Amino acid sequence: QQQVKQSPQSLIVQKGGISIINCAYENTAFDYFPWYQQFPGKGPALLIAIRPDVSEKKEGRFTISFNKSAKQFSLHIMDSQPGDSATYFCAASSSRTGNQFYFGTGTSLTVIP
Amino acid sequence: EPEVTQTPSHQVTQMGQEVILRCVPISNHLYFYWYRQILGQKVEFLVSFYNNEISEKSEIFDDQFSVERPDGSNFTLKIRSTKLEDSAMYFCASSELASLISYNEQFFGPGTRLTVL
Numbered sequence: 001q002q003q004v005k006q007s008p009q010s011l012i013v014q015k016g017g018i019s020i021i022n023c024a025y026e027n028t029a030f031d032y033f034p035w036y037q038q039f040p041g042k043g044p045a046l047l048i049a050i051r052p053d054v055s056e057k058k059e060g061r062f063t064i065s066f067n068k069s070a071k072q073f074s075l076h077i078m079d080s081q082p083g084d085s086a087t088y089f090c091a092a093s094s095s096r097t098g099n100q101f102y103f104g105t106g107t108s109l110t111v112i113p
Numbered sequence: 114e115p116e117v118t119q120t121p122s123h124q125v126t127q128m129g130q131e132v133i134l135r136c137v138p139i140s141n142h143l144y145f146y147w148y149r150q151i152l153g154q155k156v157e158f159l160v161s162f163y164n165n166e167i168s169e170k171s172e173i174f175d176d177q178f179s180v181e182r183p184d185g186s187n188f189t190l191k192i193r194s195t196k197l198e199d200s201a202m203y204f205c206a207s208s209e210l211a212s213l214i215s216y217n218e219q220f221f222g223p224g225t226r227l228t229v230l
Contacts, residue, residue: 034218043117043204043221044156089156099208100146100158100169101219 003027004092006104013111019077021107023090026071030092034101035064035075038087047088048075080111115139117222119205125228126195134190134225136205145188146206146219147180149173156204162188195229202226 006023013019023033031052036044050057050064050073057064063076077084087108091101118137126132138145147159161168162180179191188207192199203226206219 036221041223043223045221046218049218091156099144099219100161100171101148101156102158103148103156105155 003102004090004104006090006107008107009105010108011110013080013109015080015082015111015113017080017111019080019084019109019111020074021088021090021109022072022074023092023104024070024072025092025102027092027094027102028071029094029096030102031095032093032099033064033066033073034091034093035062036089036091036103038089038106044089077109080109082111082113085109085111115220117205117207117220119203119222119225121225122223123226123228125230128197128229129194132192132195132227134192134203134205134227136188136190136222137186138188138205138207139209139220140186142207142209142220144168144208144210144219145180145182146208147190148204148206148221149201150204150224151201159190159203192227195227197229200227200229 004025034049035047037047038044048059048062061078066073087106089106090104093099093101120135145162148156150156158171160170160174177193181189202224204224205222208219
């Protein structure tokens with residue numbers, strides 16, 4: 001059972017553009033939704049995270065939009081830069097069931113100069 | 114800045130052999146996790162560990178796998194008899210708390226690439 005669905009699988013954006021990655025989940029017990037950034041050969045690094053009691057969280061150029069009723073959340077990268085080129089994973093976890101992360105399948109982002 | 118460390122960075126083993134992957138979580142963290150990532154695929158949860166016992170485990174974490182915190186600082190994953198399909202990147206992670214009050218921020222190590230021949 002795929003707990004978290006992520007799209008698109010890959011994304012190419014011009015420098016300065018907006019990158020948007022979407023995720024959807026089924027389990028209403030999820031109460032923590034992080035986004036992780038992974039560069040080749042490295043472990044995932046936390047980028048930004050949100051709890052379901054807010055609809056949006058912004059940190060610098062990165063924004064999470066959260067729609068609880070639709071069970072969807074998305075990552076927006078404003079003014080995308082070549083250094084943002086990486087794989088992005090959304091994830092979800094529930095404090096009621098051990099806090100393990102269920103990851104999406106990942107989005108490979110390429111920002112071209 | 115504190116970080117999760119893992120050794121070795123790359124382990125090559127023959128099918129059927131035992132391997133032990135080692136992790137040093139961040140010192141004040143209480144929850145520990147192992148995940149794996151088969152090349153090109155998503156990161157998958159294996160097991161979580163708290164208070165010297167397994168909290169949760171996935172279907173992947175069968176009897177061939179075990180975890181241990183042998184000395185208060187290291188956190189190990191043992192695969193008793195490796196199979197070809199165990200070839201993957203194994204990530205250790207740790208978090209300070211897991212409650213409704215705090216964010217469950219998990220910090221990941223750089224991973225150990227396991228190659229089973």
